[in-house]
């Protein structure tokens with residue numbers, strides 16, 4: 001089995017490690033913060049225990065999956081990897097610095113990938129001596145549960161790199177889709193007007209949150225309404241993605257961010273994770289009727 005190294009043991013890195021280890025790959029997760037490595041390890045144990053309790057897997061399988069994942073602060077452990085996936089903070093300069101260092105450690109045929117949601121792959125790849133082995137592999141949160149993964153070649157990416165990345169991710173039982181290196185790729189771009197137009201309708205007084213959510217679920221067949229979904233993702237993250245997509249499209253008004261969401265984010269009304277967003281998640285709070 002090939003070997004995977006994951007840089008960043010946060011939400012996405014931990015989820016990606018779980019996906020690959022479940023498919024039988026040996027995985028090394030790296031982070032600069034040892035507390036986060038410990039948290040990542042503890043959360044994987046918790047997830048495996050839950051899967052055993054629910055009888056989705058047996059204890060022996062859970063132990064095998066956990067046994068395939070190593071946690072380290074030392075990137076030297078990357079030297080035997082076939083694939084490296086970076087899932088660190090969404091900052092171009094930091095990512096470029098990390099990729100430069102990683103390229104010095106890994107083999108010449110190691111494929112190097114980024115899980116970025118909003119930066120251009122061409123700009124990240126430009127930090128590598130050999131950007132032909134670099135590609136975007138974009139998972140959705142939570143990675144173990146969301147079936148779709150976008151594979152995004154940069155202009156510098158070799159065709160074999162894209163194909164190999166796609167084959168590997170397919171072998172992890174994910175559904176892959178090829179996307180061009182443009183802001184938001186496919187899913188996050190289609191989603192912008194979904195949120196943006198809902199916020200504009202609310203601001204124009206056309207309908208309240210609960211009514212818009214109700215209509216999209218009951219009549220539109222969506223599993224969550226746009227406001228419920230923004231509260232689920234986090235208004236801070238959702239707002240930042242909109243701001244980035246807006247700027248990356250040369251300020252095309254189709255992607256204009258909303259002051260309503262900006263203020264929610266500034267106030268700390270981030271959604272479920274902070275206990276309050278468009279809805280109140282405090283115990284006993286009553287959800288407004290549409």
Ligand code: NAI
Pocket residue numbers: 007008009010011012013030031032033036086087088089090094098115116117118138139140141
């Ligand atoms: P996170 O904040 O949960 O985790 C990032 C981790 O990277 C932290 O643990 C941090 O200590 C570590 N880190 C920072 N600099 C590092 C370095 N130089 N070397 C090693 N580790 C380092 O972030 P999250 O949410 O997991 O996002 C990671 C990436 O995935 C970002 O590029 C984000 O845009 C992308 N992404 C996020 C999604 C989400 O819904 N959270 C969905 C899809 C992609």
